Amino acid sequence: MVDALDNTVKARSSEPAREVLLSVRGVSKSFGGLKAVQDFGLSLARGELNGLIGPNGAGKTTVFNLLTGVYVPDAGEVVLAGRSTRGLKPNRIAAAGMARTFQNIRLFGELSVLDNVKLGCHVRVTHSMWAGVFRTRWSRGEERAIAERSMELLRLFELDGRAHEEARSLPYGDQRKLEIARAMATDPKVLLLDEPAAGMNPQEKVALRQLIRRVRDEFKVTILLIEHDMGLVMDICERITVLDYGLVIAEGTPPEIQQNPRVIAAYLGTG
Amino acid sequence: MWPVVAIVALAIVLQLFVKPWVGGVEGGDFYNKLAVDILVNVMLAVSLTMVNGFTGQFSIGHAAFMAVGAYTAAGIMYYSSFRLYGSPDVHGGRLSTMLTGVEGPLVTGADLLFFGALLAGGLVAALFGYLVGLPSLRLRGDYLAIVTLGFGEIVRVLIQSQTRDVLYDADEIRAAPVVGIVQLFAAEKSLGEVGWSAWWDQMQGPLWTKLGGALGFSGLPFYTSYFWVALMCGVTLLVAIRMKYSSAGRALLSIREDEIAAEAMGVDTTKYKIRAFVISAFFAGIAGGLFAHTVGVQLNAGELGFVKSFEVIIMVVLGGLGSISGGAIAAAILTVLPEALRDFELSVLQALLGVFVLIAVVGGVRAAWGLVRGRGVSPRAKRLLIIGTGVSVAVFVASFVAPAFFGTRFNLGDYRMILYALALILMMIARPKGLLGVREIWEIWRRH
Numbered sequence: 175m176v177d178a179l180d181n182t183v184k185a186r187s188s189e190p191a192r193e194v195l196l197s198v199r200g201v202s203k204s205f206g207g208l209k210a211v212q213d214f215g216l217s218l219a220r221g222e223l224n225g226l227i228g229p230n231g232a233g234k235t236t237v238f239n240l241l242t243g244v245y246v247p248d249a250g251e252v253v254l255a256g257r258s259t260r261g262l263k264p265n266r267i268a269a270a271g272m273a274r275t276f277q278n279i280r281l282f283g284e285l286s287v288l289d290n291v292k293l294g295c296h297v298r299v300t301h302s303m304w305a306g307v308f309r310t311r312w313s314r315g316e317e318r319a320i321a322e323r324s325m326e327l328l329r330l331f332e333l334d335g336r337a338h339e340e341a342r343s344l345p346y347g348d349q350r351k352l353e354i355a356r357a358m359a360t361d362p363k364v365l366l367l368d369e370p371a372a373g374m375n376p377q378e379k380v381a382l383r384q385l386i387r388r389v390r391d392e393f394k395v396t397i398l399l400i401e402h403d404m405g406l407v408m409d410i411c412e413r414i415t416v417l418d419y420g421l422v423i424a425e426g427t428p429p430e431i432q433q434n435p436r437v438i439a440a441y442l443g444t445g
Numbered sequence: 446m447w448p449v450v451a452i453v454a455l456a457i458v459l460q461l462f463v464k465p466w467v468g469g470v471e472g473g474d475f476y477n478k479l480a481v482d483i484l485v486n487v488m489l490a491v492s493l494t495m496v497n498g499f500t501g502q503f504s505i506g507h508a509a510f511m512a513v514g515a516y517t518a519a520g521i522m523y524y525s526s527f528r529l530y531g532s533p534d535v536h537g538g539r540l541s542t543m544l545t546g547v548e549g550p551l552v553t554g555a556d557l558l559f560f561g562a563l564l565a566g567g568l569v570a571a572l573f574g575y576l577v578g579l580p581s582l583r584l585r586g587d588y589l590a591i592v593t594l595g596f597g598e599i600v601r602v603l604i605q606s607q608t609r610d611v612l613y614d615a616d617e618i619r620a621a622p623v624v625g626i627v628q629l630f631a632a633e634k635s636l637g638e639v640g641w642s643a644w645w646d647q648m649q650g651p652l653w654t655k656l657g658g659a660l661g662f663s664g665l666p667f668y669t670s671y672f673w674v675a676l677m678c679g680v681t682l683l684v685a686i687r688m689k690y691s692s693a694g695r696a697l698l699s700i701r702e703d704e705i706a707a708e709a710m711g712v713d714t715t716k717y718k719i720r721a722f723v724i725s726a727f728f729a730g731i732a733g734g735l736f737a738h739t740v741g742v743q744l745n746a747g748e749l750g751f752v753k754s755f756e757v758i759i760m761v762v763l764g765g766l767g768s769i770s771g772g773a774i775a776a777a778i779l780t781v782l783p784e785a786l787r788d789f790e791l792s793v794l795q796a797l798l799g800v801f802v803l804i805a806v807v808g809g810v811r812a813a814w815g816l817v818r819g820r821g822v823s824p825r826a827k828r829l830l831i832i833g834t835g836v837s838v839a840v841f842v843a844s845f846v847a848p849a850f851f852g853t854r855f856n857l858g859d860y861r862m863i864l865y866a867l868a869l870i871l872m873m874i875a876r877p878k879g880l881l882g883v884r885e886i887w888e889i890w891r892r893h
Contacts, residue, residue: 244709263708263713265711268708269711273709276709282706283702285698285699289698292692292695293710294711295692296699296711296712297710297711297712301692303691306692306693307687313691316692317691356710
């Protein structure tokens with residue numbers, strides 16, 4: 175299995191145009207006696223749209239937390255755009271180009287929809303706090319740019335009509351979209367989506383598929399998504415990694431994954 | 446730049462024109478004093494809003510920053526006045542007095558000294574703000590509240606028990622060292638050479654320890670005028686408002702809303718929490734300096750304990766956590782309320798009618814608002830309207846039956862602290878999120 179994985183990685187890295195943005199090697203994390211994630215590996219190139227699936231409790235969200243610095247890996251290394259993220263706090267990792275959404279929505283509920291997106295731009299702001307208080311020419315220019323960019327993002331996500339409403343007053347599906355918009359405002363290289371379709375109705379899911387593709391194409395961003403909706407995952411993901419009990423049990427294209435006996439066993443049991 | 450110019454201009458107008466005009470009215474000095482108190486309290490409330498409101502860290506030791514600023518400024522002003530002018534009287538110009546009919550220059554060197562003392566108080570308080578901010582990086586909610594409470598009490602107790610009596614003799618003050626440790630270095634004696642106890646004795650001598658202890662620091666010059674409070678209060682409001690609407694302000698607010706999400710979006714939560722504490726403490730320190738030099742105030746650390754901290758928290762919560770204007774309005778109301786209720790004689794009939802007519806009016810306004818919005822009259826509004834009108838009419842009729850009882854006059858002022866507390870309770874029941882919630886007064890109509 176591991177050999178097979180190595181081979182695929184080698185085969186893919188030999189392609190000339192492939193520029194690896196995120197490479198994860200041998201990452202493990204235990205909580206007490208529970209080995210949440212073991213020897214996790216992953217390699218994402220610019221503009222790829224990959225999936226991370228697995229039964230409940232397989233460790234998918236733990237992987238996201240390890241990638242974004244919420245948890246510090248016990249072993250292994252995460253390299254983002256050529257730089258190791260070891261020892262970096264989550265905000266520094268975000269600044270280095272990793273953005274995420276949350277499985278249980280974590281918007282800034284009492285702030286306006288627009289302010290949520292504007293906050294995403296904060297990490298790219300170059301003026302100091304005092305420049306903002308004194309409203310120097312530079313800070314005013316940046317604030318203007320932030321406002322424009324944020325409205326543009328809201329238009330792309332079709333949320334511009336509700337820009338001045340409180341974020342928590344949005345319907346569920348819109349809150350998920352706003353989380354993606356806020357993450358995109360940080361100008362990420364890698365976007366991690368944690369169950370973006372959860373709680374959406376079928377129409378919203380169809381729109382979400384197009385939106386995710388559009389975000390990838392327009393911003394040339396690399397996307398890794400966790401999702402339970404297999405239709406959506408198989409439709410939009412180019413490659414899929416399958417986790418079960420913290421271990422990678424399969425890695426490949428959607429058709430390969432669908433036929434992989436270990437994946438089928440993990441999801442349906444071995445009878 | 447223009448808002449600062451506007452603030453200075455407004456402060457000068459208040460000082461040179463409004464103050465003498467109000468002072469001419471009967472009881473005018475009282476109103477002037479009240480206005481100064483209001484502005485100092487607004488400063489305290491707005492500065493606390495930066496921590497409790499913006500960042501969502503629950504600090505309940507705000508009075509300690511005020512105390513640190515007050516004692517720093519007071520020590521500098523009192524002893525510098527002696528050394529420079531030979532007495533602790535006000536040597537400022539017309540901008541630095543609450544007295545009427547003072548002649549002389551607008552500004553003197555002493556005003557600059559006062560400004561410097563206020564700034565020094567703010568800076569020392571900011572240093573303490575940094576120290577208190579550090580635990581906020583690891584502690585949340587109730588736990589942080591306890592730490593800040595403890596800090597506040599430590600500061601109070603240290604000032605009360607560790608500082609010595611104030612010196613009143615000009616020659617003695619001239620002779621005393623300012624900061625003991627400087628004298629030690631000047632004498633080329635190290636701590637190891639003179640020994641710990643001798644070093645400690647030396648430290649007892651200097652002026653910075655002669656801040657009055659448990660007796661309080663009396664005899665301070667009354668520099669705090671309309672000009673100074675309006676200037677400092679204006680700057681506090683300006684900084685707070687601009688901060689809220691800047692990128693840094695959004696970072697502070699995002700920490701309050703969801704710290705984990707804020708960090709994932711690239712906000713350096715550590716840095717911003719500390720900044721909030723430092724800036725908040727700075728302005729509280731300046732407010733303390735102003736408080737110390739207000740007419741009629743006898744600076745005493747005992748009054749700057751946790752009761753004072755809670756007064757400020759009540760202002761901030763009542764105004765709406767996170768709302769600058771709400772906190773400022775609440776500060777003004779809560780400063781005026783106990784005074785307004787002081788002498789208020791009325792009859793039982795007037796009191797009952799007042800309460801129930803008010804209930805009827807509230808019900809009426811709610812009903813009208815519902816009709817305007819096209820939602821119809823809510824059952825609650827109907828209930829208020831019926832109870833209010835019904836009881837009012839009943840009381841009015843009953844007053845003819847039992848004129849003696851309803852005509853009994855009593856002084857509301859005797860019950861003012863109860864009424865004050867009652868007003869707080871009613872307020873929190875009616876509007877649990879405070880007067881304005883998280884919004885500002887100029888944002889109320891902007892939302893759909």
